[in-house]
Amino acid sequence: MAMVETFYDVMRRQGITRRSFLKFCGLTAAAMGLSPAYAGKIAHAMETKPRIPVLWLHGLECTCCSESFIRSAHPLAKDVILSMISLDYDDTIMAAAGHQAEAIIEETIEKYSGNYILACEGNPGLEQEHTGGMSCIIAGKPYTEQLRHAAKHAKAIISWGSCASWGCVQAASPNPTGATPIHKVPDLGNAPIIKVPGCPPIAEVMTAVITYILTFERLPSLDRQGRPKMFYSQRIHDKCYRRSHFDAGQFVEKWDDEAARKGYCLYKMGCKGPTTYNACSTIRWNGGLSFPIQAGHPCIGCSEDGFWDKGGFYNRLTSIHQFGVEENADxxxxxxxxxxxxxxxxxxxxxALKRTQSKGDQE
Amino acid sequence: MSTSTKSHSEPAVYVYEAPVRIWHWTNALAIIVLCISGYLIGSPLPTMPGEASDNFLMGYIRFAHFAAAYIFIIGFLGRIYWAFVGNSHSRQIFLPPIFSGEFWDGVLHEALWYSFLTKEPRKYTGHNPMAVIFMHIMFVWGTVFMIFTGLALYGEGAGYDSWQYTYFSGWIIPLFGQSQDVHTFHHLMMWVLILFMIMHVYVAIREDIMSRQSLVSTMISGWRTFKDKRNIDDGH
Incomplete structure (x- = not known):
């Protein structure tokens, strides 16, 4: 049934007007950095293409990616985005539970083998494979098994968030569960992996990645680390509205000083904007309302690999643990x-002493 | 090229050709500018008063860093070219003869000389073997490291379409983990080069005073002069 219904049908069924639908298409085109002409293409795709089944699996994670996703601030956010894709399985927000829920995974894998998208939120703990310990058990089986099974039949894998992309907090040293990002899990098949890092990723980035795949029936172009170029090709710093204060040499020196009230650059407070690739300073959060730096807090670099193990969030220079005590390069x-x-x-x-001596000897 | 043999010594030998000398001093200046501006990028000066539009301090500091960096890079490329076309001394720091027993014997002797365990240093037209080792490892490879990581960091600002990003950032940043790690290692290597400079300046002045050949003046005039008439210990 899901495959016959188009996105547009679903949206109309949800009570969305054609006007709102077209607005959504226009905004999505803008968010993806496409020309206005593409709004029409997106609308056309949504009117004619069947919905893509998505399996949304949860490993070791905190569900912040799901929380972000359902807050996508486009006009049609929570109803439509969730209906746009055929979200067949997502244990956080699905109605079914227990055996019924697990049966859906099998059904989707069988029915749409090679055609569904596997969205991974969180990562598997591989340590249990070596120690026999138990962590992240879903329906009596380790998450790793569920992930491998679903990955082998998927068309593409989306690694939602820093957990699936890099490992995130559960992979922080000493990483007792062996939490491993999706692209490093062995024996996962050959489906391409798109990383959408961030803790969580920006809601509009998440929905736009899916919309892109639907519209163009291909994956967005990725950088060398597997992140969509359209959202991860620039640093927060490159488009930060406080950049002029950085170039001027105007910095917040301590919390609540005059400079902080004036909204100067947070570089000295340990802002990781200069080393963080994400779209926060352009798309922003909560419907474009604000983002951490705008709220007066330095960026902690949550979309970067290893951000959890780089010393204090409020230090400019990285701590170097190899020297036993925490020190920075200086x-x-x-x-x-x-x-x-x-x-x-x-x-x-x-x-000098030796020289004086030898001179003495010579004389 | 010098034609002296072990049977006699010459009063003066032309060692450092003009391009090598010009490179040495511009490079020294570039490194000083790079270290100071680089340090100030990591730990900026106190906040500037007034409007943002009235100030561009960080911009100027970064400009100084990037401008000096290009002089450093182009100078180093020119220096490599000169190692091919210049005299034998111009190749010395790039190609330490690590398979030569005589060379390692020379390193040992220099170690003894610096530990005050031998009375007399040997006499060299070029660099002494210990100097070659230090210059090759700390300076040559340190420079290569700084050029590669520096261009990778520059490429981040220059953007995806830049040649710096294509040839450097794209593979160097994932190699280190992420941008922050590249910054840290770039910063640490600055300190390695500072250590090299401290030792280099100290040793050059000390050798000038205490060894049997000229050092500091040689890098200005190009001519190596000797303080005694005995044999030279390297084959140059």
Missing amino acids: EVGIAAATVVGGAVAVHAAVS
């Missing part, structure tokens, strides 16, 4: 320069 450098400088001074003194 502390290491100054310590080394002091040692070498001291050694040079001592060496120079001894050299």
